[in-house]
Amino acid sequence: MKKLSILFIIIVFGLSASASATTMYGIWQDTDGDGVKDVHLGNVSAYTGAASAYDNMDYYSASVHPINGPAPEAHRSKMFMYDNSDGLSLGFFHNIDAGGNQYWNRVKWDIKISGMSSAFGMSDDGNLTQSEFKQLDAFNYSGNWNYINNTDGGMIEDLVATSSYWEIAIDPSEFGSVRDWGMYSGDGSAINLWNNPASMPDGLGSNDHYSLGTNAYTTFITSDAIPEPMTLLLLGAGLVGTGLVRRKRK
Numbered sequence: 001m002k003k004l005s006i007l008f009i010i011i012v013f014g015l016s017a018s019a020s021a022t023t024m025y026g027i028w029q030d031t032d033g034d035g036v037k038d039v040h041l042g043n044v045s046a047y048t049g050a051a052s053a054y055d056n057m058d059y060y061s062a063s064v065h066p067i068n069g070p071a072p073e074a075h076r077s078k079m080f081m082y083d084n085s086d087g088l089s090l091g092f093f094h095n096i097d098a099g100g101n102q103y104w105n106r107v108k109w110d111i112k113i114s115g116m117s118s119a120f121g122m123s124d125d126g127n128l129t130q131s132e133f134k135q136l137d138a139f140n141y142s143g144n145w146n147y148i149n150n151t152d153g154g155m156i157e158d159l160v161a162t163s164s165y166w167e168i169a170i171d172p173s174e175f176g177s178v179r180d181w182g183m184y185s186g187d188g189s190a191i192n193l194w195n196n197p198a199s200m201p202d203g204l205g206s207n208d209h210y211s212l213g214t215n216a217y218t219t220f221i222t223s224d225a226i227p228e229p230m231t232l233l234l235l236g237a238g239l240v241g242t243g244l245v246r247r248k249r250k
Contacts, residue, residue, distance in 0.1 A: 024225035025081060027183050027191050029217040037167075041193075043225040044185035046081035046088065053082055053089035053157040054123050063150040064093040064125075070184040072096040072151045077107065077181040079170075079193075081221070086158050090168060090221065093153025094145055094178055107152075108174040109143040115166030115223070116159050124154035147176075167222040175216070183221070193219050 022045050028037035049056055049068035058065050065071075069091060070078045079092040094107050113120070118138035125132075133154045134142045145152045156168075172194070175181065181194040194216055 022186075023083075026220075026222040026225040027193075028220040028222060029193070030220070031217050035218070037220045037222070040226055041183075042191045044081065044183055044189070044191065045187055046083040047186040048083050050084065052084065052086055053091070053155050056082055056084070057091060057093075057123070057153070057155055059123075059125055063097070064153040065151065066091060066093075070190070075177055075179045077175065077178045078184055079182070079221075080184040081186075082155075088159045090156045090159070091153065092155075093151055094176075095147050096151050097149055104177040105145075105147045106174050106176040107143065107145040107147070107178065108172065109141075110171045110173070111141040111143065111156070112169045112171075113139045113141075113156070113159070113166075114169070115161055115163050117162050120159050121157040122154060123157060125152065161223065165223055167220050169218055169220050171218045172216050183219070193217075 024043040024045055026043055027041045029039045029041060030037055031039050047056075047066075047068040051067055056067050056069065058067050066080070066082075068082065069080045072078070072093060072095070074096045076096075077092065077094045079090065082089045082091050095105065116139075122133060122135060122141065132143065132145050132152070134144075136142055141156065143154070145154075159166075172181070175194070175196075179196050179198070180192070182190045182192050184190045
């Protein structure tokens with residue numbers, strides 16, 4: 001009986017460890033506009049591969065089609081974490097080859113990175129001099145993408161944490177003709193961040209902006225993922241089993 005109890009505990013703790021072995025990242029939003037994350041939307045894992053972060057985005061003809069990552073879709077912005085031997089990276093792209101005009105196709109994000117080394121890099125269509133993607137200072141980026149007839153996006157590459165906690169805050173102000181924004185996980189799941197099924201208005205010009213309004217929340221990607229229910233259940237079972245064995249010994 002004693003051996004069976006010990007074996008049970010080993011199996012449960014082993015399953016619990018395997019269930020949480022994949023590194024998960026927490027996805028949060030600030031829904032009241034105070035600059036602090038207050039709603040946890042879920043957790044995601046990173047896509048993995050041998051290619052560098054730049055090569056994984058597979059830029060060609062100024063378009064993005066990730067090798068390891070979610071597939072582009074019309075009128076959708078997609079984000080994902082990518083992990084390889086160079087470190088962790090954040091990738092994102094907008095739309096697909098679906099036409100439109102340069103005023104419809106404007107995307108603006110402000111990105112702030114906390115708890116990371118300032119040595120990380122960036123790429124956008126393979127050309128760092130483009131005005132679409134700027135590094136404002138060590139921890140701030142500004143995005144302004146005009147994706148006419150292509151799938152446009154970029155990477156923040158080789159992120160190295162300097163502490164046990166880090167976060168990336170993305171504050172979108174415009175999404176052009178994009179109607180859906182999501183964070184995609186390496187397991188194939190996705191978390192919806194914003195959705196606006198309304199059609200684009202006709203006749204947009206250079207002075208017109210299709211802004212997001214009040215329903216576009218700042219999104220945080222963080223290192224503090226909340227444990228999944230199954231992991232907690234397995235861990236709890238292991239602790240209960242340990243308690244029963246100790247009680248029987250007494």
